Amino acid sequence: MPPTYDRVTRSLHWLVAALVILQFATGWAWGYFERGTDGRFYLFRTHIYAGYAILGLALLRIYWRLTHRAPPLPNGMSRLTAVLAHTTHGLLYLAILVQPLLGSLTITAFGKSLGRWPGQTHVALAYGIFALVALHVAAALWHQFVRRDGLIHRMLPARQG
Ligand code: HEM
Ligand code: HEM
Numbered sequence: 001m002p003p004t005y006d007r008v009t010r011s012l013h014w015l016v017a018a019l020v021i022l023q024f025a026t027g028w029a030w031g032y033f034e035r036g037t038d039g040r041f042y043l044f045r046t047h048i049y050a051g052y053a054i055l056g057l058a059l060l061r062i063y064w065r066l067t068h069r070a071p072p073l074p075n076g077m078s079r080l081t082a083v084l085a086h087t088t089h090g091l092l093y094l095a096i097l098v099q100p101l102l103g104s105l106t107i108t109a110f111g112k113s114l115g116r117w118p119g120q121t122h123v124a125l126a127y128g129i130f131a132l133v134a135l136h137v138a139a140a141l142w143h144q145f146v147r148r149d150g151l152i153h154r155m156l157p158a159r160q161g
Pocket of ligand 2 (some may be wrong): 020023024027028047048050051052053054095096099100101102103104105106107119120122123129
Protein backbone atom coordinates (compact mmCIF):
# COMPACT_ATOMS: atom_id res chain seq x y z
CA MET A 1 0.00 0.00 0.00
CA PRO A 2 1.38 3.46 -0.82
CA PRO A 3 2.59 5.52 2.17
CA THR A 4 -0.02 7.63 3.99
CA TYR A 5 -0.04 10.15 6.80
CA ASP A 6 -0.65 8.61 10.23
CA ARG A 7 -4.09 8.67 11.84
CA VAL A 8 -3.33 11.58 14.18
CA THR A 9 -2.02 13.77 11.34
CA ARG A 10 -5.06 13.02 9.22
CA SER A 11 -7.53 13.72 12.04
CA LEU A 12 -5.78 16.97 12.95
CA HIS A 13 -5.63 18.05 9.30
CA TRP A 14 -9.38 17.76 8.73
CA LEU A 15 -10.36 19.11 12.11
CA VAL A 16 -8.21 22.21 11.61
CA ALA A 17 -9.38 22.54 7.97
CA ALA A 18 -13.04 22.55 9.10
CA LEU A 19 -12.29 25.11 11.82
CA VAL A 20 -10.39 27.36 9.40
CA ILE A 21 -13.38 27.33 7.03
CA LEU A 22 -15.59 28.21 10.02
CA GLN A 23 -13.28 31.17 10.73
CA PHE A 24 -13.83 32.60 7.25
CA ALA A 25 -17.58 32.02 7.49
CA THR A 26 -17.92 33.69 10.90
CA GLY A 27 -15.33 36.44 10.28
CA TRP A 28 -17.02 37.51 7.08
CA ALA A 29 -20.62 36.99 8.24
CA TRP A 30 -20.89 38.95 11.48
CA GLY A 31 -20.51 42.26 9.62
CA TYR A 32 -23.94 41.66 8.06
CA PHE A 33 -25.59 41.78 11.49
CA GLU A 34 -26.33 45.01 13.32
CA ARG A 35 -24.22 45.85 16.34
CA GLY A 36 -25.79 44.52 19.54
CA THR A 37 -27.78 41.73 17.84
CA ASP A 38 -27.60 38.13 19.06
CA GLY A 39 -26.50 36.89 15.63
CA ARG A 40 -23.46 39.12 15.60
CA PHE A 41 -22.61 38.18 19.19
CA TYR A 42 -22.79 34.42 18.57
CA LEU A 43 -20.80 34.60 15.34
CA PHE A 44 -18.12 36.63 17.09
CA ARG A 45 -18.01 34.25 20.10
CA THR A 46 -17.79 31.24 17.79
CA HIS A 47 -14.95 32.91 15.90
CA ILE A 48 -12.99 33.47 19.08
CA TYR A 49 -13.46 30.00 20.58
CA ALA A 50 -12.82 28.23 17.28
CA GLY A 51 -9.76 30.44 16.82
CA TYR A 52 -8.34 29.41 20.18
CA ALA A 53 -9.07 25.78 19.34
CA ILE A 54 -7.06 26.24 16.12
CA LEU A 55 -4.16 27.66 18.12
CA GLY A 56 -4.12 24.66 20.48
CA LEU A 57 -4.48 22.16 17.65
CA ALA A 58 -1.78 23.96 15.64
CA LEU A 59 0.70 23.58 18.51
CA LEU A 60 -0.17 19.89 18.79
CA ARG A 61 0.02 19.48 15.03
CA ILE A 62 3.41 21.11 14.68
CA TYR A 63 4.78 19.06 17.60
CA TRP A 64 3.41 15.91 15.96
CA ARG A 65 4.82 16.86 12.56
CA LEU A 66 8.30 17.44 14.00
CA THR A 67 8.31 14.11 15.83
CA HIS A 68 6.72 11.93 13.11
CA ARG A 69 7.80 11.21 9.59
CA ALA A 70 5.61 12.48 6.73
CA PRO A 71 5.39 10.32 3.60
CA PRO A 72 7.72 11.49 0.82
CA LEU A 73 6.19 13.47 -2.04
CA PRO A 74 5.03 11.25 -4.90
CA ASN A 75 7.56 10.30 -7.58
CA GLY A 76 7.71 12.33 -10.75
CA MET A 77 7.02 15.74 -9.25
CA SER A 78 9.31 18.43 -10.65
CA ARG A 79 11.64 20.31 -8.32
CA LEU A 80 9.54 23.43 -8.77
CA THR A 81 6.25 21.80 -7.72
CA ALA A 82 7.99 20.05 -4.81
CA VAL A 83 9.34 23.39 -3.54
CA LEU A 84 5.92 24.97 -4.08
CA ALA A 85 4.20 22.18 -2.10
CA HIS A 86 6.65 22.41 0.81
CA THR A 87 6.43 26.22 0.88
CA THR A 88 2.62 26.21 0.83
CA HIS A 89 2.48 23.62 3.63
CA GLY A 90 5.04 25.55 5.71
CA LEU A 91 3.09 28.79 5.28
CA LEU A 92 -0.17 27.05 6.24
CA TYR A 93 1.42 25.83 9.48
CA LEU A 94 2.67 29.36 10.15
CA ALA A 95 -0.77 30.79 9.37
CA ILE A 96 -2.64 28.64 11.91
CA LEU A 97 -0.14 29.75 14.55
CA VAL A 98 0.19 33.47 13.78
CA GLN A 99 -3.43 34.28 12.85
CA PRO A 100 -4.94 33.24 16.23
CA LEU A 101 -2.16 35.14 18.03
CA LEU A 102 -2.98 38.29 16.07
CA GLY A 103 -6.68 37.75 16.77
CA SER A 104 -5.97 37.43 20.49
CA LEU A 105 -3.86 40.58 20.46
CA THR A 106 -6.76 42.40 18.80
CA ILE A 107 -9.20 41.67 21.63
CA THR A 108 -7.02 41.74 24.76
CA ALA A 109 -6.01 44.71 26.88
CA PHE A 110 -2.37 44.04 26.11
CA GLY A 111 -3.17 44.14 22.42
CA LYS A 112 -5.12 47.40 22.75
CA SER A 113 -2.00 49.18 23.96
CA LEU A 114 -0.31 48.11 20.73
CA GLY A 115 -2.72 50.17 18.66
CA ARG A 116 -4.55 49.06 15.53
CA TRP A 117 -1.90 47.02 13.79
CA PRO A 118 -2.78 43.58 15.25
CA GLY A 119 -6.39 43.88 14.02
CA GLN A 120 -5.38 45.34 10.68
CA THR A 121 -2.75 42.64 10.15
CA HIS A 122 -5.29 39.95 11.17
CA VAL A 123 -7.75 41.21 8.54
CA ALA A 124 -5.08 41.54 5.83
CA LEU A 125 -3.60 38.13 6.63
CA ALA A 126 -7.07 36.57 6.36
CA TYR A 127 -6.98 37.34 2.60
CA GLY A 128 -3.48 35.87 2.31
CA ILE A 129 -4.54 32.69 4.09
CA PHE A 130 -7.64 32.46 1.91
CA ALA A 131 -5.45 32.62 -1.22
CA LEU A 132 -3.08 30.02 0.24
CA VAL A 133 -5.92 27.62 1.07
CA ALA A 134 -7.37 28.14 -2.44
CA LEU A 135 -3.98 27.25 -3.94
CA HIS A 136 -3.73 24.23 -1.63
CA VAL A 137 -7.20 22.95 -2.58
CA ALA A 138 -6.51 23.62 -6.29
CA ALA A 139 -3.34 21.52 -5.97
CA ALA A 140 -5.32 18.69 -4.34
CA LEU A 141 -7.87 18.83 -7.21
CA TRP A 142 -5.08 18.90 -9.79
CA HIS A 143 -3.57 15.74 -8.26
CA GLN A 144 -6.97 14.09 -8.18
CA PHE A 145 -8.30 14.94 -11.63
CA VAL A 146 -5.29 15.83 -13.82
CA ARG A 147 -2.43 13.72 -12.50
CA ARG A 148 -4.81 11.08 -11.10
CA ASP A 149 -2.16 9.90 -8.67
CA GLY A 150 -4.52 9.23 -5.73
CA LEU A 151 -2.59 11.66 -3.52
CA ILE A 152 -5.70 12.60 -1.55
CA HIS A 153 -5.81 9.08 -0.04
CA ARG A 154 -2.67 9.93 1.90
CA MET A 155 -4.76 12.39 3.88
CA LEU A 156 -8.24 10.81 3.77
CA PRO A 157 -9.51 9.36 7.06
CA ALA A 158 -10.94 6.21 5.47
CA ARG A 159 -7.56 4.55 4.80
CA GLN A 160 -5.83 2.49 7.47
CA GLY A 161 -2.22 3.12 8.40
C1 HEM B 1 -10.66 21.68 2.59
C2 HEM B 1 -9.88 21.36 1.64
C3 HEM B 1 -8.53 20.70 1.80
C4 HEM B 1 -8.08 19.65 1.08
C5 HEM B 1 -8.84 18.92 -0.04
C6 HEM B 1 -6.74 19.33 1.55
C7 HEM B 1 -5.96 18.30 1.08
C8 HEM B 1 -4.70 17.97 1.52
C9 HEM B 1 -3.93 16.84 1.09
C10 HEM B 1 -4.41 15.81 0.06
C11 HEM B 1 -2.74 16.87 1.72
C12 HEM B 1 -1.61 15.84 1.59
C13 HEM B 1 -0.55 16.31 0.66
C14 HEM B 1 0.48 15.21 0.47
O1 HEM B 1 0.11 14.03 0.46
O2 HEM B 1 1.67 15.52 0.36
C15 HEM B 1 -2.72 18.03 2.57
C16 HEM B 1 -1.67 18.42 3.38
C17 HEM B 1 -1.66 19.55 4.17
N1 HEM B 1 -2.75 20.40 4.38
FE1 HEM B 1 -4.55 20.32 3.48
N2 HEM B 1 -6.39 20.22 2.53
C18 HEM B 1 -7.45 21.09 2.73
C19 HEM B 1 -7.50 22.13 3.63
C20 HEM B 1 -6.45 22.57 4.40
C21 HEM B 1 -6.47 23.73 5.26
C22 HEM B 1 -7.68 24.67 5.45
C23 HEM B 1 -5.28 23.83 5.84
C24 HEM B 1 -4.91 24.93 6.77
C25 HEM B 1 -4.18 24.83 7.73
C26 HEM B 1 -4.44 22.70 5.35
C27 HEM B 1 -3.12 22.44 5.72
C28 HEM B 1 -2.33 21.40 5.24
C29 HEM B 1 -0.94 21.18 5.59
C30 HEM B 1 -0.11 22.06 6.51
C31 HEM B 1 -0.52 20.02 4.92
C32 HEM B 1 0.87 19.40 4.92
C33 HEM B 1 0.95 18.21 5.81
C34 HEM B 1 2.42 17.85 6.05
O3 HEM B 1 3.07 17.29 5.15
O4 HEM B 1 2.92 18.18 7.13
N3 HEM B 1 -5.20 21.95 4.49
N4 HEM B 1 -3.93 18.69 2.44
C1 HEM C 1 -6.74 30.67 12.08
C2 HEM C 1 -7.56 31.38 12.84
C3 HEM C 1 -8.34 32.56 12.37
C4 HEM C 1 -8.75 32.93 11.10
C5 HEM C 1 -8.53 32.18 9.77
C6 HEM C 1 -9.45 34.19 11.23
C7 HEM C 1 -10.06 34.87 10.17
C8 HEM C 1 -10.70 36.08 10.29
C9 HEM C 1 -11.43 36.74 9.23
C10 HEM C 1 -11.66 36.19 7.83
C11 HEM C 1 -11.88 37.94 9.73
C12 HEM C 1 -12.69 39.00 8.97
C13 HEM C 1 -11.72 39.91 8.25
C14 HEM C 1 -12.40 40.99 7.48
O1 HEM C 1 -13.01 41.87 8.13
O2 HEM C 1 -12.35 40.96 6.23
C15 HEM C 1 -11.45 38.03 11.10
C16 HEM C 1 -11.69 39.12 11.93
C17 HEM C 1 -11.42 39.11 13.29
N1 HEM C 1 -10.93 38.06 14.03
FE1 HEM C 1 -10.20 36.33 13.31
N2 HEM C 1 -9.46 34.56 12.56
C18 HEM C 1 -8.80 33.60 13.28
C19 HEM C 1 -8.61 33.58 14.66
C20 HEM C 1 -9.04 34.57 15.54
C21 HEM C 1 -8.90 34.56 17.00
C22 HEM C 1 -8.28 33.43 17.81
C23 HEM C 1 -9.42 35.72 17.47
C24 HEM C 1 -9.56 36.24 18.88
C25 HEM C 1 -9.13 35.63 19.96
C26 HEM C 1 -9.88 36.48 16.34
C27 HEM C 1 -10.43 37.73 16.42
C28 HEM C 1 -10.85 38.48 15.35
C29 HEM C 1 -11.30 39.87 15.47
C30 HEM C 1 -11.38 40.70 16.74
C31 HEM C 1 -11.65 40.26 14.16
C32 HEM C 1 -12.14 41.64 13.73
C33 HEM C 1 -10.89 42.39 13.36
C34 HEM C 1 -11.16 43.81 12.93
O3 HEM C 1 -12.11 44.03 12.16
O4 HEM C 1 -10.38 44.68 13.38
N3 HEM C 1 -9.65 35.74 15.16
N4 HEM C 1 -10.74 36.89 11.42
